[in-house]
Amino acid sequence: MPKNKQVDAYIAKSADFAKPILNHLRELVHKACPEVEEKIKWGFPNFDYKGVMCNMAAFKKHCSFGFWKYSLIHDPKGILTSRNEGGSMGNFDRITALKDLPSDKILLGFLKQAVELNEKEIKRPVKTTLKGSKSIATPDYLAKALKKNKKASEVFANFAYSHRKEYIQWFEEAKTEETRHKRIAQAIEWICEGKGRNWKYEKKKHYRL
Numbered sequence: 449m450p451k452n453k454q455v456d457a458y459i460a461k462s463a464d465f466a467k468p469i470l471n472h473l474r475e476l477v478h479k480a481c482p483e484v485e486e487k488i489k490w491g492f493p494n495f496d497y498k499g500v501m502c503n504m505a506a507f508k509k510h511c512s513f514g515f516w517k518y519s520l521i522h523d524p525k526g527i528l529t530s531r532n533e534g535g536s537m538g539n540f541d542r543i544t545a546l547k548d549l550p551s552d553k554i555l556l557g558f559l560k561q562a563v564e565l566n567e568k569e570i571k572r573p574v575k576t577t578l579k580g581s582k583s584i585a586t587p588d589y590l591a592k593a594l595k596k597n598k599k600a601s602e603v604f605a606n607f608a609y610s611h612r613k614e615y616i617q618w619f620e621e622a623k624t625e626e627t628r629h630k631r632i633a634q635a636i637e638w639i640c641e642g643k644g645r646n647w648k649y650e651k652k653k654h655y656r657l
Contacts, residue, residue, distance in 0.1 A: 451478075452486035455493045458506075466506035469543055473504050473513050476552060480559035489626055498566040500624045502559070504538070512538030513549075516625070517572050521561045527554065572620050584613050587620070593632050600639045607644070614645035 451474075459470045470493075477484055477495045485496045492505035500516045515521060518528050518539045527550050528539040543549060586594075594601040604612065615635055622628035638647065 449483055449485050452488070452493075454488045455486045458488065458493055462506035463508065465544065466511050469511045469546060469549070470504055470506060472546060472549075473511075473555075476555050477502065477559060480556050481563045489624075494625075496624070497563055498569075501562045501566055510542035510544050512543065513540055514538035515558065515562050517562060517565050517570070519572060520565055520570060521558055523558070525554075528558070584609065584616060586612075587616065589628070590616065590619060590632065593636060597636055597640065600636045603639050603642055607639075611644040615639075618645055 455474070459467055459474075462470060474486075474493070481495075481497050481501070483497060484501065487494045487496055489503075492503060494503040495501050502513065502515045504511065504513045515528070518530075521528060529541055530539075540549065549555065594604055604615075618635070619628050619631055622631055635645070638645070
């Protein structure tokens with residue numbers, strides 16, 4: 449796939465320390481997946497292949513690089529970090545120079561796993577507590593969205609387990625972050641009205657607010 453001129457411009461406008469990092473990561477992504485499609489989403493470069501695969505960004509003093517399905521990537525040496533761990537949105541903490549990155553061999557291995565996950569349409573797992581406990585963990589991205597809307601937060605907290613699970617699964621099934629953001633925005637409206645995810649298909653029923 450041809451490279452995106454918007455990504456060229458993004459790299460050109462980045463700080464001098466960031467340019468070799470971004471260019472190197474970009475080349476590795478294309479080497480691992482020649483069919484990858486470059487896009488600018490949320491203001492930074494994203495790489496899509498049958499759904500979002502990974503992304504990179506440059507800041508004033510560091511860069512970041514992360515995988516959409518990082519929790520499913522086999523990482524026996526524990527190289528990948530959780531998003532936002534250490535103040536970075538990626539999975540490699542704060543990248544300030546090429547030496548902060550793992551070897552090309554390791555990065556290519558992670559990238560090829562990301563490609564395979566999307567080819568097999570494997571979805572990110574929904575985290576739950578102990579099996580059969582009727583409780584489900586609220587993802588960080590949803591917790592942040594609910595925190596901005598007091599009513600939605602209160603209603604969601606009082607929802608039955610089944611309604612919370614339906615919403616969270618709906619968000620986790622989104623193939624791109626853009627789709628997930630749209631679903632969350634719609635969900636906040638429904639939740640404020642006391643509606644479950646599948647309210648359109650249910651018999652008329654009132655949920656306690």
